[in-house]
Amino acid sequence: WRQCTEARFQALTLASLSLDARSLRLCPARGGAIVSTDRGGLRVAAGVPALALSGRLGDTPIRLTSGAVGLAWPGSLVARQIAVELGDRTDPNRFTIAALDAKLGREAVGTFTGADAKLAAVPLDILNAGGTWRFANGQLALGEGAFRLEDRQLDDRFRPLVARDATLTLVDNRIAALAALREPRSDRVITEASIVHDLGSGRGHADLPVRDLRFDQQLQPDTLTYLALGVIANAEGTLRGGGRVDWTPDQVTSTGNFTTDKFDFAAEFGPVEGVSGTVAFTDLIGLVTAPDQRLKIASINPGIEVFDGQLSFQMEPDGVLVVNGAEWPFVDGELFLLPTRMKLGAVDERRFTLKVVGADAAQFVQQLDMSNIAAKGVFDGELPLVFDENGGRIENGLLTSRAPGGNVSYIGALTYKDMGAMANFAFQSLRSLDFKRMEIGLGGELDGDIFTQVRIDGVTQGEGARRNFITRQVGRLPIRFNINIRAPFQRMLNSFRSLYDPGAVRDPRALGLIDAQGRPIQQPAPPAPLPPDIQPPDSRKVP
Incomplete structure (x- = not known):
């Protein structure tokens, strides 16, 4: 031939x-x-x-x-x-x-390159595989396998993983494979997949153990799944557990359980520390959990740190996170995160509402480290938080005191001794105020300016304030205080403090407002004026 x-x-x-x-x-x-x-x-x-x-x-x-x-x-x-x-x-x-x-x-031995494997029943593809192969005595064996594992969906749930030194055998119509799947940038092993597949029946399964997977600067949740983008960042902690995927020619099922003893991360509404518990997935590939998954949270800080909370949630198909609610003890009261839903991995508006019930004012000012201020009263209210592509903000937040009211007083020593007779007299007269009702309205950008409106009704001198003929006459009048504050969130807290604590007011020389001789320093042009309705009309000189 x-x-x-x-x-x-x-x-x-x-x-x-x-x-x-x-x-x-x-x-x-x-x-x-x-x-x-x-x-x-x-x-x-x-x-x-x-x-x-x-x-x-x-x-x-x-x-x-x-x-x-x-x-x-x-x-x-x-x-x-x-x-x-x-x-x-x-x-x-x-x-x-x-x-x-x-x-x-x-026997036949050799190499292969550029191989792709796509099982119809499993929505995960093996791409660009290469390695060695050997065929002898009716058995095919692959070794030194390297490949990339990718999600087949158009909107990927998982980022690609890679493997090296993977093995596979095919004998009597049965495939058995073992591969350590790694995150490419950190080269950290995510799971050691053990796969069995019967070519005759089309049935198989994969065991996916996770052994103390550590998240740190090199590995973050959003390097494993796009769904974590904008939800979790700066994660620190370990995860353990495992999953299992079973398939037939007709369907794929997957389950998993993952546990952490201490997991810290930054969320949209503030840093979260000490998350612990177990999450059970009823559809691991689809990232769907069983209802009412519960996690303990050691602390969360949306501006005011709270401790020892519990979160109830569940993951639904198509990357929908359902928050059933969360609760924390909060200064002798409770802080609740009300139920909400959000689509993970989407640039959508996300809304959270924090509800305050029975917060004790005395413990609240202590937590803010306002050592020279004392307060009495109990407050309730809600803080609606909105997050979108422009950042986070508070919309129409309101805290209201319970009847019969309370007191705010300055209990420290007077820092500035040379305020003048009238200023000193006014301070001594107003260093303790009783009120029948206080409303604190909050709104504005969390990473910018917060607008705070404080309305105090039924104001009278409290215990410890200096009384005389004038104050007794004024005390007979119905007095209302309306206070407006515009400042970044943390500066806003300091503004509350400076209302009663002269020591919280910084020296103007340290702020660069005057020089050593007391002469004003030229300042840059001021920002655009505030809208005219920032200061309400009822702040005019009225009784």
Whole structure:
């Protein structure tokens, strides 16, 4: 056979592979023959420009196509652009190999590159795989495997993972594989996947143990899933547990349980520390949990730190996070996060509402480290928080004192001794105020200015204030205080403090307002004026 020739076969069987009747056009190497003999024995060398074969691998239908294939026996095998389909034509398992090389003898050994594997039942693809292979005694073994694992969905739930030194065996129509899946940038092992698949039945499973996976500067939740973007950042802590994926030709199911003893992170509404508990997934691939998952939270700081809370939530299909609610003890009262829903991974407006119930004013000012201020009273209210692509803000927050009211007083020593007689007199007269009702309205940008409106009704002198004829006459009048503050959130807290604590007012020289000789320093142009309705009309001089 010194020229190309047609070779036909009625059936061709190799181990568990049986091919249907087909004809192949075989061509010899240039200047040679397909079959030759010499002192070394019988030799076969032929090339095929392309393959188009079909048959069965065990009980599974198989279809195989390729580009050029070259065979020399004994010697080597070279194949390019191999494509294999296993199973029903409507939804097959697909395998492609860009290049396959082998040395042929008593056994076949070689390498492969550019391989992709896409199981119909599992929405995760193995891409750009390469490694070594060996076929002997009816068993195919792959070793030194390297590949990339990707989510097949258009909107990926998981970022790609990589593997190296993976192994796979195929014997008696059964695949068994083991691979350590790593996050590419940190090279940290996320899980050690153990996979079993039966080609005959189309059934299989994957065990995915997670052993003390650490999150730190090198590895963050959003490097594993896009759904964490804008939700969790600066994570610190470890996670353990595992998942399992089971599949048949008709469906895929997946479950998982993951536990942390201490997990810290930054959320939209502030830093969160000491999260602990277990989360159970009923659909691990779809990131769906069982209802009412509960986590303990050691502390959270949306501006005022609270401790020892508990969160109830669940994940629903399509990346929807349902917060059933959260609660914390809060200065002898309670702080609640009201129920809300949000779509993870989407640039949508997100709304949270913090509800304050029975907050004790005395403990509140202590928590703010206002050591020179004392307060009495109990407050309730709500702080609606809104987050979108422009940042976070408070919308129409309101805290209201309970009847019969309370007191705010300055209990420290007077810092500035040279305020003048009238200023000193006014301060001593107003250092303690009783009120029947106080309302604190909050609004504005969390990373910018917060507008605070304090309305105090039924104001009278409290215990410790200096009384005289004038104050007794004024005390008979119905007095209302309306105070407006515009400042960044933390500066706003200091503004409350400075109302009663002169020591909280910084020296103007330290602020760069005057020089050492007391002369004003030229300041840059002021910002645009505030809207005219910032100071309400009822702040005019009225009783």
